[in-house]
Amino acid sequence: xxxxxxxxxxxxxxxxxDEGTLVPLSLPxxxxxxxxTGGRMEAPxxxxxxxxxxxxxxxxxxxxxxxxxxxxxxxFVAGWKEGVVRAALTARKVAAxxxxxxxxxxxxxxxxxxxxxxxxxxxxxxxxxxxxxxxxEVPECLLVTPAILAARETLIEMTRAGGSRKGEIAYTxxxxxxxxxxxxxxxxxxxxxLNADLVRLAHAGRLARLSWNGExxxxxxxxxxxFDGVAVTLPPGAFLQATVAGETALRNGVTQAVGxxxxxxDLFAGCGTFxxxxxxxxxxxxxxxxxxxxAALDAGWRAGQDLHAVSGEVRDLFRRPLMAGDLKxxxxxxxxxxxxxxxxxxxxxxxxxxxxxxxxxxxxVSFARDAEILIAGGLRLDWVQVVDQFRWSPHVELVARxxxx
Ligand SMILES: C[S@@+](CC[C@H](N)C(=O)[O-])C[C@H]1O[C@@H](n2cnc3c(N)ncnc32)[C@H](O)[C@@H]1O
Numbered sequence: 001x002x003x004x005x006x007x008x009x010x011x012x013x014x015x016x017x018d019e020g021t022l023v024p025l026s027l028p029x030x031x032x033x034x035x036x037t038g039g040r041m042e043a044p045x046x047x048x049x050x051x052x053x054x055x056x057x058x059x060x061x062x063x064x065x066x067x068x069x070x071x072x073x074x075x076f077v078a079g080w081k082e083g084v085v086r087a088a089l090t091a092r093k094v095a096a097x098x099x100x101x102x103x104x105x106x107x108x109x110x111x112x113x114x115x116x117x118x119x120x121x122x123x124x125x126x127x128x129x130x131x132x133x134x135x136x137e138v139p140e141c142l143l144v145t146p147a148i149l150a151a152r153e154t155l156i157e158m159t160r161a162g163g164s165r166k167g168e169i170a171y172t173x174x175x176x177x178x179x180x181x182x183x184x185x186x187x188x189x190x191x192x193x194l195n196a197d198l199v200r201l202a203h204a205g206r207l208a209r210l211s212w213n214g215e216x217x218x219x220x221x222x223x224x225x226x227f228d229g230v231a232v233t234l235p236p237g238a239f240l241q242a243t244v245a246g247e248t249a250l251r252n253g254v255t256q257a258v259g260x261x262x263x264x265x266d267l268f269a270g271c272g273t274f275x276x277x278x279x280x281x282x283x284x285x286x287x288x289x290x291x292x293x294x295a296a297l298d299a300g301w302r303a304g305q306d307l308h309a310v311s312g313e314v315r316d317l318f319r320r321p322l323m324a325g326d327l328k329x330x331x332x333x334x335x336x337x338x339x340x341x342x343x344x345x346x347x348x349x350x351x352x353x354x355x356x357x358x359x360x361x362x363x364x365v366s367f368a369r370d371a372e373i374l375i376a377g378g379l380r381l382d383w384v385q386v387v388d389q390f391r392w393s394p395h396v397e398l399v400a401r402x403x404x405x
Pocket of ligand 1: 239240337338
């Protein structure tokens with residue numbers, strides 16, 4: 001048995017004791033006691049609790065691994081997330097002014113990956129236990145929207161029909177205006193009987209669309225979302241911001257950042273989360289690596305009303321970034337890359353004359369690296385805002401404004 005004092009939380013939300021041991025479910029300043037194996041104290045007894053410790057709001061915590069930080073007060077978690085961004089920027093010697101964090105409410109996650117497993121008696125659907133492939137049922141989950149939670153019975157029936165005792169089905173469930181869009185992978189190979197069962201269950205569960213192992217099974221209504229009122233039908237597997245509140249906060253940040261710009265490039269544009277609302281006031285060139293998402297964005301624009309011109313380009317921005325010369329025609333650029341960041345593209349932005357960059361990021365470390373490149377190219381980091389759409393998890397997202405003075 002060891003007794004340790006927690007010094008800080010690591011980037012995955014685990015406590016780190018003075019001498020480096022990882023202690024899940026602990027908070028800075030706490031004294032904990034337990035067995036240490038392989039550098040981890042997996043089941044700490046809390047000897048001296050932190051003043052920031054709270055009773056977890058969800059009864060499935062901490063058995064369910066879907067949430068990692070329910071034992072910390074909301075204000076503590078918000079401050080910790082901001083601190084993660086500050087630390088990443090400080091490591092690159094970048095100073096920043098922070099706007100207040102925006103945290104998505106409970107029960108607002110409109111996209112989640114649930115796991116389904118056949119059992120001797122029937123089937124289980126839920127989230128994985130912490131660091132385990134055991135599936136924990138979560139009938140009172142506080143994370144996902146009520147519509148996603150209500151689909152549990154349908155997913156359990158699907159797992160009975162199409163799951164095997166050996167494998168696990170991953171259900172990517174997205175709430176859309178037309179109902180739930182469900183993409184299942186890892187189920188039994190399709191055959192006529194399974195197809196009939198799945199179509200019946202999709203109807204009974206009022207799903208918008210169901211696909212199985214990458215193949216469409218049935219579309220009952222278009223899986224549409226609206227980006228600030230502009231409707232887009234999502235292609236299967238398309239990127240979508242995790243909560244409506246998070247999307248709104250990011251869009252507000254981006255809109256304020258670009259200000260009165262009339263010619264905007266939206267890089268890593270997805271299905272048009274930012275490009276389509278921005279086209280109410282400016283012409284937008286949207287660039288994205290996935291052709292299906294650009295096609296969805298284009299169809300949304302064609303069906304939209306009172307929008308300025310939007311052009312779409314399918315392009316790999318890691319290998320073929322828009323060059324500094326191509327960027328001359330834009331008076332603002334929005335950039336929202338995947339976790340790896342956008343080193344090649346920000347190098348071109350740094351070398352360009354673009355006066356304003358609105359940056360969205362889901363990785364403070366790659367954001368800080370890219371910020372350093374932009375600043376070396378003559379842009380100034382005007383402000384940063386943390387947007388927490390992955391409540392109770394260690395994920396951190398942000399929006400920021402860079403300006404060339
Ligand atoms: C974080 S998402 C943002 C999407 C969009 N801005 C939104 O808010 O919905 C990143 C996007 O980058 C796209 N992407 C990933 N790698 C890319 C690449 N090498 N070139 C262009 N786009 C890429 C993904 O398909 C995804 O749509």
